[in-house]
Amino acid sequence: MTQGTIDAEFAKICHEMILANEIPNPDMLDTYVKQYPQYSVELTDFAVALALDVLAPLYEEVDDAPERATPAVSRTMSHFQNALFDAQQKGDVRRLETKQVLAHMQNAANPIAALSKAGFKGFACRLDVNSVLAAKLRDRQIASDTMPAAFITMVAQCIPEDIDIVAAHLMAAPDQTLRARQFHKADGKPGNSEQESFEDAVKNSGLTEDQKRKLLAY
């Protein structure tokens, strides 16, 4: 997938074109291509994509739970917070309270923390792990990119919770508040430096040899 930056000048021209012509038409294309000949190729491609977009079948429905965040929204919020943090570090924007930013980096729903004490115990039992490893999963102390997909699926089944929600939870930043009940101001950008790899977490959580073998076989 391309990761090119948006050409602000071109983006503005596209905005103008689309705002002025809700339904694309021949005059629109002709006018803009003549007005901005340096973008004639891009404008033509944009017009083609716009036509395809207009012609696409419509879907309209009311959102029953507009405030319920989806995994994609959680991921985007995390991206937004990182971008905001970076901008603050560079002095591009006025400094906000770091702890406010950090607090909201943990916004992804945590389906394990939502379990009752008995529910948490049952979850660990079904997953066949001890409470130490279960707590590491709850507190996002294991780097999600080192976890086998089959293991994440099993975690979702053992909670039980939707796989997307569990994946979003595991991918979110480590939950400091749940882990250590300590509040502190970070000196740097929030990262995954405190996370263990899946393999290390399995080896360092006091599991039995049989449990370790099963987990590492995922």
Place this chain on the structure above:
Amino acid sequence: MAQNLVKLREKGSKKGEPYQRPALVEADIDVAIGLDDDKIFARLSIGDPKADGYLRSECLVHLIRCALKGENAERYNRLLPVLLKRCERNLISKISARIVPYAEGLRDVILQDFATLFVEDLGDPDEGILDMFECKFNLAFSSLRIDRFRQEMNHFGRYQEPSNSRSASRGDDEADKLARFTDEDWLILPQEAGVLKHELHDAILGLPPDVRKALILVKFYHLKEESSDPDETTAAKLCGCTGRTIRNRLKEARKQLAPFKEYLKK
């Protein structure tokens, strides 16, 4: 109560004309800006755009900009996810895994592009990057989405062939036969929103990029294939090729879309 910390640029557009919010949006903002957090947050649960108290997306953009500027983290962290979810629903309807194999990743990229605009806007308020989103949100977001989609089309060219395409099942010979209808028989693409059947839309997306471009320019935008007038904008000119090449591409499009000709007839 929030302060109205954001004003639209006076010379917002490329032509130096000011952007103007529609009256309904202005009225929405006037009310919303005076509400405290609890009242605003309560209105976030209204998901029906026709219901009283529904916060228009344009209004949400304004409130988020004000919250960022006023350093009200709680407010922008509650408002932005609601707006992003609306955007995501729009993206799901427009960029489906049926036609783009990595649809979810592409949707994420567009959502993140959009969220980043708020950070850029905060860093450079004079640029007014988000002004257009306060005027006509859906169109402005469409522009962002389509521009990214255009980049992807250029990068990958052709999307996956519809797996159940009828041309595949009928074979080339039959497609050739079906292609032998005259130019008058097959339609100029309608300029109405949302009118194409899934199968046809998928088939057009599955065309080779040059063929698809020629088809849209001639059959949707009604451009001439070529012209003796050097000042006239034609499909050949925009595609950087001859009129004959355009006609060959149209012929190819006709052949590939022949199984869907009933959707194309007037």
